[in-house]
Amino acid sequence: MMESTSLYLSPTIFFPNYQNMLNSFKIYMYTPPNPLSFSSPTESLFFSSLRTSPFVTQNPEEAHLFFVPFSSNLSTRSIARFVRDLKLDFPYWNRTLGADHFYASCAGLGYESDRSLVELKKNSVQISCFPAPEGKFVPHKDITLPPLERVTHASHAPGNRTARYLGFARYNGVKESNLLNELRNDSDFLIESQPSDGMTLVGRLGSSGFCLFEYGADISGIGEALRFGCVPVVITDRPMQDLPLIDVIRWQKIAVFVGSSGGVKEVKRALDRTCKDDECEGLRRLGVAASQHFVWNEMPQPYDSFHMLMYQLWLRRHSIRYARREFV
Template sequence: MINRRGTLCAGRWTIVVVVLLLGSFITFDSYTYRLLSTLSQSPVSLAFLTTSSSYHSDSKELQSSNASSPENVNESNPHRLQPQVAARNSNRGDPQNVNGSEQDNLKENDEKAELSQLQLTSTRRVELDLWQARAALKRIALEDNDERGEENEQLSNGDPHGKAYRNAALFRQSYMEMEDRFKIYIYQEGEEPLVHDGPCKEIYAVEGRFIQELQDRNPFVTSDPEEAHVFFLPFSVAMMVTYLYTQNSGDMSPLLKFVQDYVHLISHKYPYWNKSEGADHFMLSCHDWGPYVTRVDNNLYSKSIRVLCNANTSEGFIPYKDASLPEINLVGGEVPTVLGGFPVAARKYLAFFAGADHGPVRPYVFKHWEGKNTNVVVHRRVPVAAGLTYHEYMKSSKFCLCPGGYEVNSPRLVEAIYNDCIPVIIADKFVLPFSDVLDWSRFSLQILEADIPKLKEILEAVSEETLIELQNRVKQVRKHFLLNKPPERYDVFHMILHSVWLRRLNIRLLR
């Protein structure tokens, strides 16, 4: 076990989807739609780029927009992958490997490219930047990058690899492009506590932690909206519920009015919302009502990127444009003091769940398994007789049940991962966090709600060898769900940003 202590304040590939919007064109690029393609349970995936056929160009907006070079590029030529504008990353290309005349030519070309880029509109500069990122991902997609083995000696630096990922090489490249390019503009309008603030403890902690971390001199944030790839709406739905909602009234109109007024304010004060009709804007909420309050504005609901804990496809969650947010319960604002747990062979219980009896799924779990089997521990409260705490039960169980509560999401998903317990997800319409890059089938089980009566039979059918593999991958992906201060590469803060980055790649603004 690891000691850790700290406090933290489907479409087919030939289809091109083009949407004509009032006053501007927005193209949902079919390449990046494949990159964010719908899977069997509606997560979005990078895995569709692993075949060479997916390289074909499906739209030539930058070429046909009558803009001058270097924007006038043609993606249909597989031998012309290199953008005509010099890459920002100094690691791309070694000047020591070219002679003097070649260096002079490169310098001259770079100067011409920089001059041409300065002549572009700000929108086209941003779109060209994204084009370069797409081109880099296409290069990786064409390569033989099958690294799905459990070990890879070349990746000892902790970069993602192995079967826990849909395509680890593509994820690494996408993450690098994000680190090199991604810029976020935060609207400054609004006052705390409803805006620029959020809860930093208990079950909505990830909402406040993200807002505060992004605003704390984060390198991804820009003060120049003209260079931003996305725009963040920094209001907190959890804080609205605390300060605007009258408890037990059922009246959510104050929350709706606040969101409506905020969108109205930034759309009339700045040109950016109207330019894209909100498609390059994002909001984040871990409160169950997050999806509901976005319905007050049609563009916010149907076009903006919504990062939500309540990622329920039956309630309007759209996987190719919305992102699933993990719910992390920080009791008292403290991160868990101990991460990890016993190996599979040393775990006494087959499965464990303790929690309140609410929502559509949990009553069935209690009906079939509460007190019915000593190897499947299911209780409303943690049993005192065994002398174990909640987390000790998790560390002593092979599987941790994660049924949805009032909504599909549950903090038990992350708690299970923290304790090296294999998650058993019981929520049919739940789009799992970071499922565009993580292959949840490799480190968890998903059981249909209808199969709850057969739960023990299903779990006992998993071999010891498979259990060990699943647990090892749980350990591998744990870093993606950790809140760190300051943030660390590939942690939950950066995974959230990467989810937004992928969805921004899925959109092209043509004006």
């Protein structure tokens, strides 16, 4: 019963395994080819957190995984050269063809012809931003960074919650879909561009039963929605395989997923089904609990985004040992 009602996919395994990770996990960081710069603040925060964490070891012989650091603007040719140098200078890549290595790249790597890049893309764990670039994410191997929250001055969902709107969505000003136009003309939904300040946004989240996100647009506010008790509704017409923390939490327990083809009627039907038998409150309660995992701290704290990302890497430490063979 606990397994089916829990936020976590396997709570009896997660908590002791998390403690084991804290006590045992070791990562060796290669020296980058040049000073690092990142295109995303989340990517930068991950790197600074990792660099100063107790997970890093100076002894590669005790490492479970190896981090390959390179800047966001580094060319694929330079990345390939960096990996080739690692092969020559260290014995660790060649033991697994890079399967016990990982790297961070919000842009993601494509499929290149260079052997080193092929091994990096195919075998190593890629840490991407969320949502991951289409065609540059390998499910079950790669990981996405929980998005960085933009509201930090309020710490939890407001009490005595009254839903003024059925749903709230922020329009990112880039592309307005047909569904968004339909929602804008329905008085049950509030659709607006970025609120003027953080308190206004908190008010929107606190007065809306659901927060709508079109997958592929700006979905970075999903952690904020969870924290303030606004149940995320992800609008997508294809399976989502790059959800943050997908190895750990039951997303169906904290969010609603609905297609766009049925328009507003389909969205409303999905929300009506969700709210039967007090299921809304269950989603909201577990969502608020899950929100602790979507917080990035300058000094990492237990169970925050950084530690949950490390836990997903920990789950991947038992890398596949590829047999060595000569390439033509």
